[in-house]
Amino acid sequence: METDVDVAVVGGGIIGLGIAWEAIRRGHTVTVIDPDPAAGATHAAAGMIAPASELHYREEHLLRLTLDSAARYPEFLASLTWTGIDPGFRRTGTIVLGFDGADRQALADLQAVQARNSLVVEQVSLREARRSEPMIGPAATAAFRAPEDHQVDPRKLAAALLAAVTSRGTLVRAAATGVERDGSHVTGVRLADGSVLRAGSTTIANGLAAAGLAGLPCRLPLRPVYGDILRLRVPEALQPLLTHTVRGLVRGHPVYMVPRTDGTVVLGATMREDGSNAVSAGGVYQLLRDAQQLIPAVSELELVEVLCRARPGTPDNAPLLGQVEGCDRLLIATGFFRHGVLLTPTAAAVCVDLLEGKPGPPGLERYTPNRFEEG
Known part of the structure; x- marks a missing residue:
């Protein structure tokens, strides 16, 4: 042909x-x-490259693919160095926080699944978590660390x-x-x-x-799964706000904060299937509310971008x-x-x-x- x-x-x-x-x-x-x-x-x-902390209930079958892909990332990125564009690869690791009793149980159940699949996830004391991330708020009651998680800037x-x-x-x-x-x-x-x-x-x-x-x-x-996601700029006096990705379950609501090298933080993400690609005021409120439980200093950041995009689900x-x-x-x-x-x-x-x-x-x-x- x-x-x-x-x-x-x-x-x-x-x-x-x-x-x-x-x-x-x-x-x-x-x-x-x-x-x-x-x-x-x-x-x-x-841009989280996080097979451990991204693992969800009944999605263990994806681990073979996600672990393989995470292992391929360094060579994949190395093949692009000649372009002169830094893809923002960072070996930041992830700290996961829980707040109430149900959050702690959900995280413990997830850790059991992670352990069953030989993923490196460590329960750490809140004192140790705050030693790594001093900005963690006082409301957190449990902490885990996934040291092998990484990130890129998509x-x-x-x-x-x-x-x-x-x-x-x-x-x-x-x-x-x-x-x-x-x-x-x-x-x-x-x-x-x-x-x-x-x-x-x-x-x-x-x-x-x-x-x-x-x-x-x-x-x-x-099917489209819509998600609101925010970007915030950290004032110079607060930099670096975070050195790890910080995730949390805040009374059952998942939230994450991903620090970038340019002094911004990505805050996300809601999930809804209401058929609307418009930014949700309720979603933005929920993200900011829950992020302040993780890192109270979020209230002092500059909100620079609010987006909604649809992800393709099956x-x-x-x-x-x-x-x-x-x-x-x-x-x-x-x-x-x-x-x-x-x-x-x-x-x-x-x-x-x-x-x-x-x-x-x-x-x-x-x-x-x-x-x-x-x-």
Whole structure:
């Protein structure tokens, strides 16, 4: 088949750019299709590389992927140093706080799950926690530490990936409307102007918009999960406010604060499925209220940005990742929900391995994109 490019990637968020860069690194010609790269969920993401503290009940099956991806991050970032863009990688670790009895029990239950999966999570005294983070408030009654958690700045990482992809590949700033097929073979991508980009392999990685593409051989049951997220600037007199990521359960409400090297703090994040991409006044109030329980000095910070973005969720909160059964030359990589930044290196490696005819990792069948077609 005559093609314009080896690999077409629909979607220029953190996942799509990661896949494109991995394919370029391995010698493939690549075109990314996105009208506004890195402007969706990537733009709002906090960037925690935290398999331990991000573990949720009934999501233990994701640990194989999240741990693998966290281990891949240093080499993945090293491949981008030539761009001159610092992606904000920090080995900060995470301190997790609880406040009332129910919070303490929930954290203890989570620690048991973490221990069962050999994750490094330590219960520490509040005195020790405050020795690491003196700004922790007096209302905290329990503390845990996940020393192996890290972080990146997703905006800076996306900028580095975009620079790399546009330097050694091609970016088409246009909307994709569907895939072109010849029977069971996907032959390329149709663009909004009616033109077709012919590709040897096509990867769909455009988040929620993937479900609306024409020509897909299966439905993609994606749902938007909206989240409010704030950015605050720390006055010079209070810097550094934090040296770790600080998370908490405040009377059952999860909240986190992620310090950046530029003197800002990311505060997040609410989760709602009300169908609104507008910032919620109640969500902003809840975040500021609960963050002040973690770190009372939050009230002295400058509020510089308030965002709401929709993250792509699936019925089982697991990604749609891999080949579509019964359809050649088509890969799906979406539905990453809270874990898009964390899973970028592994999603990239999995997709490029599959397009090169290599087997996927053990357990990948759990995430097959058309798993919901059979009910």
